[in-house]
Amino acid sequence: MVNTLRAKFGSENVIASDIKKPSIEQRNTGPFVYADVLNYRALEQIVVDYGIDWVVHFSAILSAAGERNPSLGLNVNMTGFQNVLDLAKAHNLRLLSPSTMGAFGPTTPKDSTPDLTVMRPNTIYGITKVHMELLGEYYREKYQVDFRSLRYPGIISADSPPGGGTTDYAVDIFHAALKHNSYESFLDADTRLPMAYIDDCIVGTMQLLEAPQEALTQRVYNVHACDFSPEELAGEIRRQHSDAFAITYRPDFRQAIADTWPRTMADEAARRDWGWNPVFGTADIVRVMFDKLGPVYSPGLAAEEMPAAVVAS
Ligand SMILES: NC(=O)C1=CN([C@@H]2O[C@H](COP(=O)(O)OP(=O)(O)OC[C@H]3O[C@@H](n4cnc5c(N)ncnc54)[C@H](O)[C@@H]3O)[C@@H](O)[C@H]2O)C=CC1
Numbered sequence: 001m002v003n004t005l006r007a008k009f010g011s012e013n014v015i016a017s018d019i020k021k022p023s024i025e026q027r028n029t030g031p032f033v034y035a036d037v038l039n040y041r042a043l044e045q046i047v048v049d050y051g052i053d054w055v056v057h058f059s060a061i062l063s064a065a066g067e068r069n070p071s072l073g074l075n076v077n078m079t080g081f082q083n084v085l086d087l088a089k090a091h092n093l094r095l096l097s098p099s100t101m102g103a104f105g106p107t108t109p110k111d112s113t114p115d116l117t118v119m120r121p122n123t124i125y126g127i128t129k130v131h132m133e134l135l136g137e138y139y140r141e142k143y144q145v146d147f148r149s150l151r152y153p154g155i156i157s158a159d160s161p162p163g164g165g166t167t168d169y170a171v172d173i174f175h176a177a178l179k180h181n182s183y184e185s186f187l188d189a190d191t192r193l194p195m196a197y198i199d200d201c202i203v204g205t206m207q208l209l210e211a212p213q214e215a216l217t218q219r220v221y222n223v224h225a226c227d228f229s230p231e232e233l234a235g236e237i238r239r240q241h242s243d244a245f246a247i248t249y250r251p252d253f254r255q256a257i258a259d260t261w262p263r264t265m266a267d268e269a270a271r272r273d274w275g276w277n278p279v280f281g282t283a284d285i286v287r288v289m290f291d292k293l294g295p296v297y298s299p300g301l302a303a304e305e306m307p308a309a310v311v312a313s
Pocket residue numbers: 018019020035036037038057058059060061062076080098099100101151152153154155156161162163164165167
């Protein structure tokens with residue numbers, strides 16, 4: 001997302017931030033600052049120092065990580081978001097922060113889940129994301145804060161390791177296929193979930209970010225690209241990569257989370273209002289993941305063994 005924003009708005013005009021050390025690419029392509037979303041004053045200093053107009057707020061503790069450490073999840077996802085929202089109010093910022101299909105819960109209709117429906121999630125992650133959606137809408141109504149959000153499905157990317165979610169299996173599986181030609185899934189064979197490739201996710205996020213106010217008939221939008229189960233993904237991996245690829249199943253606590261999420265989401269409003277139009281289906285995702293990760297696992301120094309920076313003394 002940072003690269004896309006920099007290509008569009010100029011490298012120096014996009015300030016990337018995290019509490020983690022950036023990749024070499026992030027460091028080399030434009031400004032990168034340490035920013036803890038729990039520290040309002042420090043965030044405000046960045047907004048003032050750099051003359052910020054728009055904030056894209058991604059920081060969050062994902063579903064599985066949130067169940068492992070609920071107080072961290074509550075803190076980062078609720079206090080962190082409220083800090084950013086208050087900053088948006090105080091400095092008249094446009095604020096885009098993604099929500100998730102994890103905002104839905106066990107009593108939500110699972111197929112073609114609409115934008116507006118029962119939302120009673122039973123994970124810390126889901127609860128904090130519903131809080132985010134409602135608070136964002138409240139600030140929009142009450143203070144005219146330009147808050148925008150979209151409920152991502154599971155996002156699949158070769159560029160960064162998965163961050164502690166329930167959909168992580170759909171990234172891990174490609175690394176395991178290349179390393180061992182086998183994978184032990186922590187979700188059951190037939191657990192169908194909505195998914196999207198990162199490029200579709202970035203394009204859609206940019207579209208919503210740039211959409212004119214008058215085009216938006218709501219502030220939070222479902223987005224759906226494709227959906228598959230572990231068994232179907234393994235089948236596509238066998239077709240494209242290796243007949244011998246083997247998958248086994250050992251569901252853990254993440255199964256109970258996945259069981260509460262939609263199988264498919266209805267996203268007509270996103271398509272109509274700001275042009276959501278994903279192009280990657282399951283087979284495309286498998287192809288591009290192997291295209292990107294294949295070279296990483298080719299003979300030679302494994303990617304995870306390569307130093308990012310070296311001190312020679
Ligand atoms: N990856 C996915 O499949 C999906 C992601 N999303 C949403 O997209 C956003 C980004 O998700 P990912 O990149 O996958 O998550 P991630 O876990 O990879 O990245 C989250 C980032 O937040 C940062 N962070 C944690 N605590 C922080 C703090 N106190 N201050 C500043 N930064 C902090 C972490 O260092 C990390 O870089 C999140 O809001 C997530 O809810 C929504 C649905 C699906």
